[in-house]
Amino acid sequence: MSTHDLIVPAAAAxxxxxxxxxxxxxxxxxxxxxxxxxxxxxxxxxLWTLYISLSNSSLLPTYGFVGLDNYASLWANxxxxxxxxNLFLFSGFYIVGSMAVGLLxxxxxxxxxRGEAAWRTIxxxxxxVSFIVTGTVWSWLYNPVDGIQAFVRGLGWTDFSxxxxxxxxxxxxxxxxxxxxxxxxFAMALFLAGLRSVxxxxxxxxxxxxxxxxxTYRRVILPTIAPIFLAxxxxxxxxxxxxxxxxxxLTRGGPGVSTTFPAIYVYDLMFQRGQIGEGAAAAMMMLAxxxxxxxxxxxxxxxxxxxxxxxx
Amino acid sequence: xxxxMIRNLHKSYGSLEILAGIxxxxxxxxxxxxxxxxxxxxxxxxxMIAGLETVTSGEIWIGDRLVNSVQPKDRDIAMxxxxxxxxxxxxxxxxxTFGMESRGVPxxxxxxxxxxxxxxxxxxxxxxxxxxxxxxxxxxxVAMGRALVRxxxxxxxxxxxxxxxxxxRVDMRTEIKKLHHRVGKTTVYVTxxxxxxxxxxxxxxxxxxxxxxQFDTPKRIYDRPTNMFVAGxxxxxxxNFIPARLTGSTSISVxxxxxxxxxxxxxxxxxxxxxxxxxxxxRPEHIYRFTTDLKSRKPAVASMQAPVELVEPTGAETLAVxxxxxxxxxxxxxxxxxxxxxETITLGIDMSRACLFDPTTxxxx
Numbered sequence: 001m002s003t004h005d006l007i008v009p010a011a012a013a014x015x016x017x018x019x020x021x022x023x024x025x026x027x028x029x030x031x032x033x034x035x036x037x038x039x040x041x042x043x044x045x046x047l048w049t050l051y052i053s054l055s056n057s058s059l060l061p062t063y064g065f066v067g068l069d070n071y072a073s074l075w076a077n078x079x080x081x082x083x084x085x086n087l088f089l090f091s092g093f094y095i096v097g098s099m100a101v102g103l104l105x106x107x108x109x110x111x112x113x114r115g116e117a118a119w120r121t122i123x124x125x126x127x128x129v130s131f132i133v134t135g136t137v138w139s140w141l142y143n144p145v146d147g148i149q150a151f152v153r154g155l156g157w158t159d160f161s162x163x164x165x166x167x168x169x170x171x172x173x174x175x176x177x178x179x180x181x182x183x184x185x186f187a188m189a190l191f192l193a194g195l196r197s198v199x200x201x202x203x204x205x206x207x208x209x210x211x212x213x214x215x216t217y218r219r220v221i222l223p224t225i226a227p228i229f230l231a232x233x234x235x236x237x238x239x240x241x242x243x244x245x246x247x248x249x250l251t252r253g254g255p256g257v258s259t260t261f262p263a264i265y266v267y268d269l270m271f272q273r274g275q276i277g278e279g280a281a282a283a284m285m286m287l288a289x290x291x292x293x294x295x296x297x298x299x300x301x302x303x304x305x306x307x308x309x310x311x312x
Numbered sequence: 313x314x315x316x317m318i319r320n321l322h323k324s325y326g327s328l329e330i331l332a333g334i335x336x337x338x339x340x341x342x343x344x345x346x347x348x349x350x351x352x353x354x355x356x357x358x359x360m361i362a363g364l365e366t367v368t369s370g371e372i373w374i375g376d377r378l379v380n381s382v383q384p385k386d387r388d389i390a391m392x393x394x395x396x397x398x399x400x401x402x403x404x405x406x407x408x409t410f411g412m413e414s415r416g417v418p419x420x421x422x423x424x425x426x427x428x429x430x431x432x433x434x435x436x437x438x439x440x441x442x443x444x445x446x447x448x449x450x451x452x453x454v455a456m457g458r459a460l461v462r463x464x465x466x467x468x469x470x471x472x473x474x475x476x477x478x479x480x481r482v483d484m485r486t487e488i489k490k491l492h493h494r495v496g497k498t499t500v501y502v503t504x505x506x507x508x509x510x511x512x513x514x515x516x517x518x519x520x521x522x523x524x525x526q527f528d529t530p531k532r533i534y535d536r537p538t539n540m541f542v543a544g545x546x547x548x549x550x551x552n553f554i555p556a557r558l559t560g561s562t563s564i565s566v567x568x569x570x571x572x573x574x575x576x577x578x579x580x581x582x583x584x585x586x587x588x589x590x591x592x593x594x595r596p597e598h599i600y601r602f603t604t605d606l607k608s609r610k611p612a613v614a615s616m617q618a619p620v621e622l623v624e625p626t627g628a629e630t631l632a633v634x635x636x637x638x639x640x641x642x643x644x645x646x647x648x649x650x651x652x653x654x655e656t657i658t659l660g661i662d663m664s665r666a667c668l669f670d671p672t673t674x675x676x677x
Binding site: 211223 | 364384
């Protein structure tokens with residue numbers, strides 16, 4: 001055995017830990033920027049907003065502590081109350097409505113219709129249109145002078161009335177109808193993917209068991225794709241809460257303040273009126289609205305995972 | 313009376329023909345296996361019996377009813393699927409009662425039926441669980457329970473054991489056989505595993521390319537396959553096919569390893585008009601080491617020389633690959649009496665068990 005043979009293994013042994021260390025560090029190095037960014041943008045700025053909401057900031061952030069004064073003045077404002085109520089009304093109708101329409105569309109397409117790809121594209125297309133464009137186009141449709149009302153009257157029904165956005169009690173429903181049009185295609189796509197993933201043998205078994213089509217969907221297919229209902233709901237809740245541009249383009253919060261949403265209100269307070277403290281308080285209330293939904297959801301997920309772990 | 317009768321059944325998708333004129337019949341209480349390679353149309357045939365696929369032409373009779381256009385639920389059948397197709401969100405009990413629930417059977421009768429089937433299959437302790445919490449064998453039992461609870465005229469099994477591991481498959485095979493003996497229902501069983509078909513069925517339909525090649529008892533199919541496809545498909549290791557020439561009405565010659573022709577006497581004389589060139593089909597277990605003792609026990613044994621290329625001991629038996637001219641044949645030997653690699657062995661071929669085929673039509677002579 002020559003000295004050469006002895007040196008090579010020693011060198012290899014020295015090289016290996018260094019390489020191994022690099023190997024273990026690569027994932028950390030790759031992930032570090034995004035972890036740092038999300039930590040700063042999510043947690044640091046959330047805490048900063050929380051602090052500002054407790055301060056006497058007006059045009060610029062100042063740090064005089066005023067306790068819950070901003071929250072008190074926020075909740076004393078009728079416009080904020082309308083905005084917050086609108087948020088829940090809108091979210092409820094939006095999620096239930098777009099899921100119902102999306103599910104019906106998905107089931108209809110799942111019946112092996114001819115030209116399935118074309119139908120899918122048609123129903124999914126609204127999602128590709130920005131909220132601003134959707135809002136603008138639908139505001140024309142709702143406009144009594146040159147929209148649907150004028151069209152139907154032109155056909156001869158001269159006392160036909162369709163002016164949802166002109167009435168402060170119905171304007172919110174105009175927003176809801178528009179957003180359902182926009183997003184039910186998205187729900188449809190997810191539901192359709194779910195329906196397609198169901199084992200076709202299950203449907204055959206139900207057929208032999210003598211279950212009707214309705215019963216097969218209600219008892220066999222839809223329970224199987226229950227996780228998709230949750231996924232659709234969670235994605236849409238956060239769409240609902242940050243609704244801003246659609247309303248800005250469609251009704252501008254009006255008539256009056258009837259379609260004001262929290263996001264519009266926050267924007268108004270912070271950038272139009274120079275009341276950063278109260279704006280931050282409103283933003284914190286929006287966070288609370290999200291948390292009301294998502295915290296129980298994530299707790300439920302954790303609980304379910306543990307329960308599954310126990311049962312094997 | 314036959315429980316199932318199929319007459320000249322055709323199925324095609326556009327110009328693609330899946331089934332080309334199937335005739336099949338199952339007597340009441342019979343266990344019929346449909347066996348064949350994948351793509352032979354056996355699963356399509358089963359789906360048509362179940363009513364899950366439409367009939368292109370032909371007739372399907374269940375009992376004394378023509379069911380061509382009868383809904384699956386009204387055909388009085390039950391089916392066990394390859395994937396089991398248990399409803400994943402329901403408990404085992406709900407899985408079993410779902411069919412009765414759909415047909416509006418009273419609750420008390422449902423509970424009684426579940427109890428009866430659960431006791432029969434020994435799944436009482438699983439009734440509250442969901443399919444996701446069961447092992448493969450347990451799911452299999454539940455799937456059978458769901459079928460049994462209907463008390464149908466006809467049981468359909470679509471490759472029910474192919475998702476189980478080897479050991480469990482053998483156990484469940486035995487159980488299905490026991491169950492069939494106890495329940496005595498007419499059963500149609502689709503499988504690609506010829507051992508399953510041989511062990512379970514009272515009659516086997518061997519299918520290939522959309523038609524039934526042979527429909528007979530397992531013994532007849534194994535001993536007297538009607539053509540080279542059936543002969544090669546049934547049995548493992550497969551039957552050896554050896555080209556041979558007819559040298560008289562009672563003898564054939566085959567080319568041995570050293571290039572010389574070995575003459576083998578036939579057990580029965582060939583009919584007149586048989587082709588000069590034939591294919592000798594011989595199963596591995598009908599090839600022995602030649603001894604005078606063997607000759608006295610089996611007078612139809614013919615002998616020839618062959619070198620041993622390879623030996624594969626499997627424990628219970630030893631397979632030997634033997635060189636014969638430019639082809640290899642497989643022989644099955646007792647481990648204690650097995651040849652060794654490189655040895656040239658004198659083979660004793662039991663000609664009373666040999667099959668002769670026509671090389672052009674592939675049919676049994």
